[in-house]
Amino acid sequence: MQQPAASSPAPVDFEVEPEHYRHWSVAYDGAIARVTMAVDPEGGLREGYELKLNSYDLGVDIELADIVRRMRFEHPEVRVVVLRSGIDRVFCAGANINMLGQSTHAWKVNFCKFTNETRCELEEATGASQQAYVAACNGTTAGGGYELALACEEIYLQDDGNSAVSLPEVPLLGVLPGTGGLTRLVDKRKVRRDRADVFSTTAEGIRGKKAKQWRLVDDVFPRSKFDEKVAVRATALVQRYSKDLPAGERKGVELTALAPEVEGNDRRYRHVALEVDQTARTASLTITGPTADDVAILRRGGEAAQQAGAELWALRAYRELDDALLHLRVNNPTVGLVLVRAKGDAQTVLDHDAALVAARDHWFVREVLLHMGRVLRRMDNTSRSFFALGDRGTAFAGNLLELALAADRFYLLDDSSAPVHVGLGELNEGALPMAHGLTRLQTRLYGEQDTLDGLVGNRALLEPSAADDAGLVTVLLDDIDWDDDVRIAIEERVSLSPDALTGMEQNLRFAGPETPESKIYARLSAWQNWIFIRPNATGPEGALTLYGRPERPSFDWQRV
């Protein structure tokens, strides 16, 4: 696989339409959806590998992410999603090894991050949207295949004397099961750590009753009764996940194509614009806030919001932001710094957020809020520096203030002739949590409980100096200093080692507690990134490099 830079065949497109799925099909049957994985071996995103045995690459996972997202918006009647394979005796063989072997380090890491995000989305659908995912492992479930199952609420395995669940990455490839596998084993399924050790070093995996006894799966069913038993279980789960559903007619809202204007690396959406300066290695990311009309729609309530559907500002703007972030990550790997601006009127944003929160009993509004949270978490986990720039014409308030709080720094103009307002709304106080469970405001003011207490519930717009006093601003600059100081800060940032910045930002962005989700991105992914560049894995004689070839890997035995 070539590195997806300017010279590579085509930028990766993260927008996909169900009628163009190559690897998945979905059957809807009332409250139950059946998602079938049948990966087209010839359908790889890049040349040079075959996607045999339901192994996957980024293209396969882009379709899965699309299914999970559409399920929530377009099929709100669904309570249980059964994931199964369309290939006999194989559920999923995990990430394609040849693809990994041929990929650059940056590609591998970005691929793993996206697949991790998709699996976290799938868990959030189960927990927050009452759409429970069930893995029906009707065959061999290996590596990333088992990690996909681990992200489901329940796992059922066919008991046919052959089908096993396994994490063969350590013994066969010399890398980690890096898509959440190790974390979910001990933290989510609470498999005993010593058994997890045995399991994760046993290439052939574990099957039958022992798999159940070790909590690796929830149950095993004979092949002849597998579909029937899974169907019974799915029906039972429909009952459980139908309790206390949010209000509103469960008529789906279609996620229409965003269809941005594309010009080179730039992308202009309706509310979001991404402009890339490859020479300066910076990008400008501008989001335009809601209008009074957008507020008026929300004030009419959840049904009106649902009627607006994919055109609703909060949904469309954040879908655009999500697409821009992904485009930035995968198609613009050398852009090191993103300059974030929020255009609009601060009071209107706060009015918008208040109206959105007032309608949150409605299922669609709730989904919109959950989606906003996911996009912001994608930003938190994007390994680029972000500077929020509050210059003339920008307004960081409410949900748009989250962008400034997610950024590594927030520069704000202190110009009394053109005040730039900052303000807090309900959406800064709980609805859009970071992966480690705190709000961005709590994280920012982790050491200033008094300041935090004074801010929470305060809905007055803050003048720049008041925002600075409240600890929201990194650097307050007057009109005379703005241009030079911001320019110098940008130049300095892009001159630093991109690796050191990635590591530094990962450590500074997440003060406080950790959750299984944040542990996946910090502890597990950091070790996986390390192992991916060790010669024992990816050197000429490394295990990942030589997999499938007759040669045996040769290890440097030094423990580090």
Added chain:
Amino acid sequence: MQQPAASSPAPVDFEVEPEHYRHWSVAYDGAIARVTMAVDPEGGLREGYELKLNSYDLGVDIELADIVRRMRFEHPEVRVVVLRSGIDRVFCAGANINMLGQSTHAWKVNFCKFTNETRCELEEATGASQQAYVAACNGTTAGGGYELALACEEIYLQDDGNSAVSLPEVPLLGVLPGTGGLTRLVDKRKVRRDRADVFSTTAEGIRGKKAKQWRLVDDVFPRSKFDEKVAVRATALVQRYSKDLPAGERKGVELTALAPEVEGNDRRYRHVALEVDQTARTASLTITGPTADDVAILRRGGEAAQQAGAELWALRAYRELDDALLHLRVNNPTVGLVLVRAKGDAQTVLDHDAALVAARDHWFVREVLLHMGRVLRRMDNTSRSFFALGDRGTAFAGNLLELALAADRFYLLDDSSAPVHVGLGELNEGALPMAHGLTRLQTRLYGEQDTLDGLVGNRALLEPSAADDAGLVTVLLDDIDWDDDVRIAIEERVSLSPDALTGMEQNLRFAGPETPESKIYARLSAWQNWIFIRPNATGPEGALTLYGRPERPSFDWQRV
């Protein structure tokens, strides 16, 4: 620096006597101790670098660790330890860059791990032993120098227009402040994350009032009044840390030399034996439990324990274990698997632990328990596979059961003719926590609350099958299978990629919550390890490689 393997000049010795310190001096003045760092530039542990400006290498940190440990045992009257520099206008310049640049990856990582452990010991002394460390930064405090200060309870900086605190690793070296710096900035001192971002990318650092305002230091004092102000503060802290002190005459207990018999790589201590098989890449680590006489001493109470002093089993055996683990880590880098055995009588171990806990109101006994906890956490953080082997003649009970629970697997012989007892005591239930705050028993049974509840408080010895039923045993084997099954497991383990095992074990050993301490070893150190092998840091044109030379580093700008 050469890699400390068989061919290298001499194995590193972690035992040191105060009269042989080259880099530090300690002055005792009642409840206050003054520790002065004046690193001998010619005193590096290896050839090829000069330790200028109070920069340090492993040898310097071994002396500091010795000071911190002896302070607790030999100087229990001390309540406040003031760390200062003996060099004018320089507090500490951090880890020596030339040393890092010349070191192998494994050496760098082991060096950082040991320095991290020393800083965590220093924090534990403050929190648990009422010996508060105060950093008196009487000059430039850079990189690892500031990280050392961050590990102190309070930081005071000289305000002389020049002395600054700084973390210049990212801007100057392209690596992270990996000795806890980033974590302690946002998690311990709760510096705002955006300010931490500015600070960690500003090579010259921050001084004066701004350093105080940003919470980087607790106060700044003019040069002319610095010593006086620090002394006043130290005296005030003596009061605070003298409350509710544990009982017992505060007469120090000398930590006498362990002086093991050394034969090649093997080390025989009184209670611990380490035998290394370089060909098999395994080591056998055997600890012999306490005797009835050891129990009898403890039953006479804390004063009797203090009289036994460094000869007390619980202190001596764990000091030996600590030394063996360090010897293993640094001097035997290719040993991948450690076979842990605990010899002795299970009931005697439980009696011992009960007597130790009964005497814990005494300061010395409390220190012995804290020390045992630190050694076990060193084992948790040792990147080698551990298999506990419960064969004939071994007994894993009480504090020795912690070794089996710290191990990645526990093989137990089920032979009714020679029963091997397993048993729980008080020390399994809280006194020896892991870095992430849980006990090893809670971690092992993270998913089995009922089993855990049934075990806690149960003091009956468990037959092998009962121990297995209780979730304590990984593999129960009868006499017929033992030899073959254990041999095969060992052979399989040592055949796997050492890097993949390190990453896997780091993820499986710490189910559940994270603490600032565990975040340092997981999130921060993992990213640092990654960055240490990136070409942008350590390649021929990397920033760490070229530091101090006229050439500018050349970066691959791809963000990962």
